[in-house]
Amino acid sequence: MTMDFAIETDGLTKRYSEHILAVDGVTLRVRRGEVYGFVGPNGAGKTTTMRMLVGLIRPSAGQARVLGKPPGSPDSLARVGAMIEAPGFYPFLSGRDNLRVMARHAGVPEKRLDAVLEQVGLADRAGDPFGTYSMGMKQRLGLAAALLKDPELLILDEPTSGLDPEGIAEMRDFVRQLTQGERTVFLSSHLMTEVEQICDRIGIIRRGRLVAEGTLDELRGQPELHLRATPIDRARRMVESLPYVERLIADDGKLVLTMDLQRAGELNRQLVSADVEVTELTPARTSLEEVYFDLVQAEQAGDVEGDTYRG
Numbered sequence: 001m002t003m004d005f006a007i008e009t010d011g012l013t014k015r016y017s018e019h020i021l022a023v024d025g026v027t028l029r030v031r032r033g034e035v036y037g038f039v040g041p042n043g044a045g046k047t048t049t050m051r052m053l054v055g056l057i058r059p060s061a062g063q064a065r066v067l068g069k070p071p072g073s074p075d076s077l078a079r080v081g082a083m084i085e086a087p088g089f090y091p092f093l094s095g096r097d098n099l100r101v102m103a104r105h106a107g108v109p110e111k112r113l114d115a116v117l118e119q120v121g122l123a124d125r126a127g128d129p130f131g132t133y134s135m136g137m138k139q140r141l142g143l144a145a146a147l148l149k150d151p152e153l154l155i156l157d158e159p160t161s162g163l164d165p166e167g168i169a170e171m172r173d174f175v176r177q178l179t180q181g182e183r184t185v186f187l188s189s190h191l192m193t194e195v196e197q198i199c200d201r202i203g204i205i206r207r208g209r210l211v212a213e214g215t216l217d218e219l220r221g222q223p224e225l226h227l228r229a230t231p232i233d234r235a236r237r238m239v240e241s242l243p244y245v246e247r248l249i250a251d252d253g254k255l256v257l258t259m260d261l262q263r264a265g266e267l268n269r270q271l272v273s274a275d276v277e278v279t280e281l282t283p284a285r286t287s288l289e290e291v292y293f294d295l296v297q298a299e300q301a302g303d304v305e306g307d308t309y310r311g
């Protein structure tokens with residue numbers, strides 16, 4: 001295991017009972033300084049994985065290293081900030097006093113309180129009781145708590161859950177700001193649009209298994225060109241003869257081409273000079289959401305073999 005990774009897991013597994021295999025041999029790598037999106041449907045095993053990474057629960061098999069150390073070791077905990085499930089704040093204490101309790105417990109100096117409250121935009125409401133906070137403010141206080149130790153790694157479980165669109169956008173901005181510099185963020189989500197916007201790399205988990213991992217570009221594959229033209233047969237023969245077209249698929253009256261999109265103009269000219277009338281020539285790209293659903297459906301269609309999650 002090397003120091004280039006903030007998180008490394010090998011065959012990480014958690015079985016809660018004979019019938020519930022929540023995490024099934026997950027091997028993933030989160031590089032230092034990146035925002036890694038851990039996505040999957042409800043019950044896929046995201047929270048369970050995160051709980052293992054901060055040492056809240058022990059794996060049944062496999063192993064993990066967090067900042068090069070065993071999860072939950074004092075050395076690792078001192079450098080990791082986590083927001084996993086609803087943080088347990090006292091409703092009658094103010095936001096600041098809640099943080100003060102935590103800061104004392106963690107041995108963090110008081111002067112950090114104002115800095116983190118400022119960082120999450122809660123400074124002017126920090127004196128109000130936590131119980132009076134909106135959902136967005138509660139999430140922000142959770143984030144402030146995770147930031148107390150100025151951690152190298154932030155582990156955030158569904159940081160936007162329960163937030164309205166404005167709150168989601170706000171949280172996205174915080175995460176972006178927080179990652180400027182060396183900090184690594186490992187966050188879970190089931191919102192592909194959100195993940196698409198903030199994550200450098202993404203891991204997709206389904207039924208406890210990591211079914212894909214990569215950058216957005218790697219997961220979405222190459223961009224395509226959609227071509228409609230008449231007569232379509234002549235267009236097809238023409239396109240087939242072009243060396244720069246890497247792949248051609250006929251799909252519902254249109255041709256789907258994989259090629260360098262810079263050459264679309266050249267393609268258009270060649271078609272026109274071959275007496276083909278081009279009615280549509282548009283770039284298209286698989287969205288992360290499509291990739292995600294394809295993977296999820298592939299598994300549902302029977303790719304899941306052996307003894308897997310049945311919870």
Ligand SMILES: Nc1ncnc2c1ncn2[C@@H]1O[C@H](COP(=O)(O)OP(=O)(O)OP(=O)(O)O)[C@@H](O)[C@H]1O
Pocket residue numbers: 016020021022040041042043044045046047048049190311
């Ligand atoms: N303490 C527990 N005891 C028994 N089963 C559990 C426990 N915690 C989680 N599970 C089960 O493990 C599976 C994975 O749950 P987990 O909470 O890790 O998923 P998740 O991907 O975080 O889902 P969500 O998006 O709904 O939070 C589920 O079937 C869940 O019911």
